[in-house]
Amino acid sequence: MFSISLDSVKEGKxxxxxxxxxxxxxxxxxSCLGIHPGDLITVKKSGIIHGPILISIHGNHIALGRGIARKILVEEVE
Amino acid sequence: MKIALMGQPNCGKSTIFNHVAGYKAVTSNFPGKTVKYTQTKFKLFGETVELIDLPGTYSLTSFDLAELEARNYLFREKVDMVINVLDASLLGRSLELTLQLLELKLPMVLCLNMIDEAERKGIRINIEKLSSILGIPVVAVIALKGKGIEKLFTQAYNTAKDKPRGKTLSFSKDIEEIISQLSTELKNENVEIYPKLPIRFLALKYLEEDKFFIEDLIKNYPDFLKRVKYFQNVIQETRGRPSDVVISSERHYLSMHLYESVVVITDPQTSLRDNLDNILMHPLFGYISLGLIFYFFFNLIFGVGKVVEEPLLDYFYRLISLIEKSINPDTLLFSIISGIIQGLAGGVAIVLPYLFPFLFGLAILEDLGYLPRVAFLLDVFLHKIGLHGKAIIPFILGYGCTVPAIMATRILESERDRFITSVLATMIPCAARMTIIFALVAFYISPKAALAIYILNLIVIIISGRILSRILPEITPGMILEIPAYHIPSLKVVLAKTWLRMKEFIFVAWPLLILGSSLLSLLNYYQIDDLVNYIFSPLTRLLGLPLVVGTTLIFGVLRKELSMLMLFQALGTTEVIKVMSPTQIMTFTIFIVFYIPCVATIAVLWREIGGKMTLFALAFTFILAIMLATITRFTY
Structure with missing residues (x-):
């Protein structure tokens, strides 16, 4: 399992x-929006070229700008 | 008794507030619309209760000005009761704020709002259990439907009398150990920031590296900073992460644990949201829908406005010609009467027909929850002008009125973003300017020409944004924005909101209009307006406008729509097309759209971005207006 930044995760993962x-x-x-190390995130939408991404976490939807997403290190869960 | 509503953004505080206050606080379905607190008084069991609606805050660590306002209010004021409102469908996350509020040791009631939405999501909450773990009463409500609100306030009233303080849940042993050591040292040193803050809360804020608290420490207890750093380091060394991360993870773990022990998860009903968002946030269809929605909106305003404007204006014409028959048109009396009628007519026939459909439509889009989706779609483009997606919310509100738009910039994190957004927001044609665009350009030239002004306006804003972000080349912090579930707007709330915003026009602008209109009649009668027009003649000549337009420009600074109505009076007719060419109408409108914002805007700009920056914004828009209007004169 290797780690990648959140902005390079494909939709639906x-x-x-x-x-x-x-x-x-x-x-x-x-952290206020419920994103901490250990939490599971579903990538719902990855906007057009360098657009924001839409994630679902703890049943809530959050839009994150590319720059922010790049700072979140994740690993894929099967 | 003073009761404060506290909770995370978009959890329904203002909706609950409005149930008690009547529609006083603007509610919408996007996080962060309440940027300053609103208060109301009402009677509860014969006692006067002061209810305060505070801006939403994710935690007691604050980031933007709106959150800071909520937090400081709670620290500063003597509040008898806190109603912590939670979006029940986001219970796990919302409890994090609750845990922090409990650390403040204030009498508190928990309000689980949107309990129906939670059930749709398959979240069933054991209310008794939650209440016994936290040691405070918990009431379930559905604020949009008004369910449970009476029970909530009864509970709050009784609880305030008993003054129970709730329970503080404990973190891991090693962390609790450090908190208690730091607390003891704080107590021995007599460190105090707000007199009533519990020492444990203070210790936590220092361990969390809360900027506001640390700055105060540096200022008032510089020697103690070493001790705080020492404890932060102990945590960092034992846990391998910065101490603020450790504390928030601890709190996160506690709330998740609490959440799991009080909730039973069942299958969620398929949500409208996923299906709708598949289209509205789609990389292609999303933009097509955005375009269609706004195009439809534009046509709706024009359609409704035109149908109403024509017959109403006819009616007022006939009224004036009727009066002309009975009173000599050369007398002072006639001047004043016709001035008053023109002012009345301007409000009823020209402004309201466009204002109402616009505000009504805007309210629907807001309550539906469409605005955050627009922020998502346009984030990419806003980055091109050095901002991020959230800035779109002040911009859209700017189409309604510039004043709340500038206030809404408080949801942006950086001062530079707030400044750029504020300056650009003043250039967005607000509802007042919209009535000018529709009643002059769309009505006399063509709807296409009106649309062209909107497009030109956008282009100018984009270019100005690029220029401003070049001057201030700081990197925008980037967007972090919740996308709330859709809500079906309630007609009652939409109408109440439309009315709240129209009141501003009816009670402030309209009297000014009538006053201005009769004042102009007087100036006209005594021929003072010639002097004003003479002073303005270099400008009017440059723009190729009739000299009588000069006076109207002054009125425009009071209220933008006054310019147009004064124009009618200065020209002596509402049939502008007979005395002004389409080019002149276009030039006039473009000048009005861009030049110096109205006094109310100047005042709010002054407060939000300071005097120097305001003067800069005024000069910037004024020069821009002259340039654009001159270009229009020679090219249109």
């Missing part, structure tokens, strides 16, 4: 958060 790179602000912000 379920991934597990390994780590979040980025400063205090982004970490806290994501």
């Amino acid at each position: 379920v991934v597990k958060v390994l780590d979040i790179y980025g400063g205090w602000g982004i970490r806290q912000r994501l």
